[in-house]
Amino acid sequence: MVELASGEGVASLRAELSAILGDGGLLERPDFETRSCDPFRHVPILSPFIARPSDAHQLSAVIEAAAAHDFCIVTHGGRTGVAGGAFTRPDSIVVSLERMNRIEEICEVDQLAVVQAGVPIQALHEAAEARGLFYPVDLGAKGSATLGGTISTNAGGNHVVRWGMTRQNLLGVEGVLADGTIVSSLNRLVKNNTGYDLKQLFTGTEGTIGIVTKAVVKLVAMPTTQSVALVAVDGMSKVLSLLNLARAMPTLSAFEVMWRDYYDLMAASNSGRRPLEPGHSYYVLVESMGNDQEADEAAFERFVHQATQQDLVVDGVVASSEKQRRDLWHVREGSEIIVREFGKIVSFDISAELGSIEQVVEEAYAALRQRFPQVRGTTFGHLGDNNIHLGIGIGEETVERTAEIEEIVFDVLARHHGAITAEHGIGTLKRQFLRKYLSEGEMAAMRRMRDAFDPDRRLNPDVML
Ligand SMILES: Cc1cc2nc3c(=O)[nH]c(=O)nc-3n(C[C@H](O)[C@H](O)[C@H](O)COP(=O)(O)OP(=O)(O)OC[C@H]3O[C@@H](n4cnc5c(N)ncnc54)[C@H](O)[C@@H]3O)c2cc1C
Incomplete structure (x- = not known):
């Protein structure tokens, strides 16, 4: 049993944090007794406080107060991360970005959005869609996963094959460093080589270099066509040939593969996920998204036809309605x-x-x-x-x-x-393996980088290395 922090130091930290954050900015036990640091099992929050800053200036002051009391910071987005990156300890303050939840701007001309870090990905999708635009990063946890969390983990998801990971969809970032410095690098330009590309400091670094408070993301035209097929394939070499065939479609947006052990489990569950007979070695979900109804459908039909002709698939179904498209994706999202x-x-x-x-x-x-x-x-x-x-x-x-x-x-x-x-990243759960799978030089470069930005290990101290 880990002891929770208490005593005079904590009381004075509470007073400072309350003054910085104002009404509703600070949560204390038992406000967060039911919150978990992990999406699949209850991992309680051991920190005495959750600080909920409403902008980068408040966050900077919170970090300085934490340092003065020798507390560290653990950052929380939507707490959907599965690498234990949001796990806390008694001498930590949780910084939650949940009050930084505004989409500040969607620009149709430059196809970009300026978004606060606590905005869930699904909310960004919906706001972009209302303006005929699309944010391509899409993952099963999008209802809760936040923009800041997905930047810090460089989240991938279902559309990487077409649009890349979070890193490729990012233009600029505002964040706060371990000494409270606010780095406003809200670049809006596709091409900008003026100095170091500072957004990379915050991307995929799992909250160990700085805390993301805002970002500029790229948007693309909202796809107006979507074709989805689920096919059964006997043999990995055929799966790879099918992938090459699918890559010839410029509109390919997902290529998801389920092994027999996965598909048979779905088919045997009582969840209705059995569009094809079980028992084949692989099942592949192929999706195409585009903006030209006639051409996109023709290309997808051609792909299905060629796959059949080349004997790559043994069974298959092509969705013919929105409900069927959702049902096929439902097979793949069966965690x-x-x-x-x-x-x-x-x-x-x-x-x-x-x-x-x-x-x-x-x-x-x-x-x-x-x-x-x-x-x-x-x-x-x-x-x-x-x-x-x-x-x-x-x-x-x-x-x-x-x-x-x-x-x-x-x-x-x-x-x-x-x-x-x-x-998913290294978090706290894979940390012990990092040294074994990276070279000495890689480890040294990473340590040097972290030491330069956070010599006292103030931010997410147990994460990564
Ligand atoms: C059902 C399900 C499906 C998933 N599918 C995918 C998938 O397809 N692809 C994928 O990549 N991941 C997937 N994930 C994992 C998870 O959703 C991602 O890692 C996501 O990016 C985490 O975002 P979050 O806001 O929940 O961050 P959290 O879980 O709150 O935090 C994750 C890490 O980021 C840090 N962090 C959070 N916010 C910030 C911030 N503003 N600044 C700095 N650091 C911060 C935290 O300290 C922690 O180390 C899935 C998870 C679930 C439960």
């Missing part, structure tokens, strides 16, 4: 079924070169089976961008033996020069 069926799981978001993905998966399961004969797994992911998810369960001991399970999979990956995290 709650995995949790329901397996109870506890260790989830992976690994990536490997396409040519070795099948081998990585086979070797990982073989090695896992050797140590844990009872192992169960589901395998699926954004294959179009090298990234797959494994959900691994070994029964009652799954949580206690997480590190062993991870080590087995990561060792296989290392042999194939893969990455231990493709999109």
Whole structure:
């Protein structure tokens, strides 16, 4: 049991924070007793306070107050991150961006939005759509995941194959550094080589270099056409040939692959996710989005026709209504079924070169089976961008033996020069592995960078390295 901070120091910190944040800016226990730092299980907040600044100036003052009382800061967005990056400790203050929740501007001419960090991705989607525009970063957690959280983790999601990760959709950032310095680098230009590209300091650095308070993101014209097919494929070489065929469509927007262990689990659940018969080795969801009804539909039909002619698919269904498109995506977004069926799981978001993905998966399961004969797994992911998810369960001991399970999979990956995290980040949960999978030089450069910006480890001290 970890002791919660209390005493005189905490009382004076409370008074300072209240004065900085004003009415409604500071939460105290029991206001946040039911909040969790993790989306899948209850991980309580150990900090005595949640500070909810309403702008970068308040945040800067909060950071200075925390430093004066020797408290660190743990930043919270939507708390959907699955790497433990939002986990707290008793000597931390949580900074939540939830009051920075305004979309300040949507510019149709320059196709950009200026958005405060606490805005959920879905709210950004809806606001952009109302102006005929589209923010391409799209993930299952979009209802709660915030723009700031997705920038700090460089979130990927379903459309990376077409529009890239968060990094590729970002123009500028405003953020606050560990010493309270406000960095306003709200670039709105596509081309701007004036000095260092400071937004990169905040992107994918998981809140260890600075806290994002606002950003300028790129928008694109709202796609007006969407075609979705789900096909069954026997063999990885055919899946990869299908990917190449799909890439020839300029409108390709998703290429999601489900292994048989995943699809059969969905098909056997009582959730209605069974558009095709189970039992094939792979199921692929292909999506195209564009703006020319006739040309886009013709291209998609041509793709389906060629795939059939080239004997790449053994079964398939093409959605013919909005409901059917949603139903097909529903098959792919079944994480709650995995949790329901397996109870506890260790989830992976690994990536490997396409040519070795099948081998990585086979070797990982073989090695896992050797140590844990009872192992169960589901395998699926954004294959179009090298990234797959494994959900691994070994029964009652799954949580206690997480590190062993991870080590087995990561060792296989290392042999194939893969990455231990493709999109979720290192957080607190994968920190122990970083040193093993990065070179000494890489580790030294990262440490030097962090020390330069945050020598006292004020921001997310237990995250990353
Ligand atoms: C069902 C589900 C589906 C998901 N699908 C995907 C997916 O397809 N692709 C993907 O990449 N991820 C996915 N995720 C993971 C998660 O949604 C992302 O990591 C997301 O970017 C986290 O955003 P958040 O606002 O919830 O951040 P949080 O979980 O609150 O925080 C995540 C990390 O970012 C830091 N942070 C948060 N806000 C800021 C800020 N303003 N400034 C600096 N640091 C900050 C936190 O300290 C923490 O280290 C999924 C999660 C779930 C539960």
